[in-house]
Amino acid sequence: QKEVEQDPGPLSVPEGAIVSLNCTYSNSAFQYFMWYRQYSRKGPELLMYTYSSGNKEDGRFTAQVDKSSKYISLFIRDSQPSDSATYLCAHRKDGGFKTIFGAGTRLFVKA
């Protein structure tokens, strides 16, 4: 079992749709949870991070962490074609340095 499981997709939605991206993880020792966006042939770009459980909102993006179920979610409202990318969830231990990534979900937003 991988430490972070993520549906690879691809996920295709029409412009303006609400997108839900999800990950599960197996090790409850992790405290920091991140979402990165990666365009083709580019490095990952940090979108959001959260500490422990709860929600965090930034513009059209909302990240949720449910530690009781080991479930991480990213919601994108009013999706745009420019949101088409691979979305990587990741986690790290508090005080740790190694970030563990999921395999990424490819998202296509059709105009």
Next chain:
Amino acid sequence: DTGVSQDPRHKITKRGQNVTFRCDPISEHNRLYWYRQTLGQGPEFLTYFQNEAQLEKSRLLSDRFSAERPKGSFSTLEIQRTEQGDSAMYLCASSSNRGPSTDTQYFGPGTRLTVL
């Protein structure tokens, strides 16, 4: 803040050759990381520096791989006697353990290595 830079962006080499990649982190960041990413996978941790000290190496980093950060600023990753299985994107990231960033890692654009 100019971001993390990596050089070269692309490298094509023949099997058995040595290659070296460079990473320049964000200037105030004291931590530097190398990751490897293959097609359809997320980045996998290779090694970590705090200042000039290499504090952790993944078992993925075979004896043919070596990384340095001699002055606690830029870092190099060298692969000796390259193999076709080394073909991947090599990503560098940096972070700071000071300030409000909570040690969040910021990635560079990567060096794409192709071994023929």
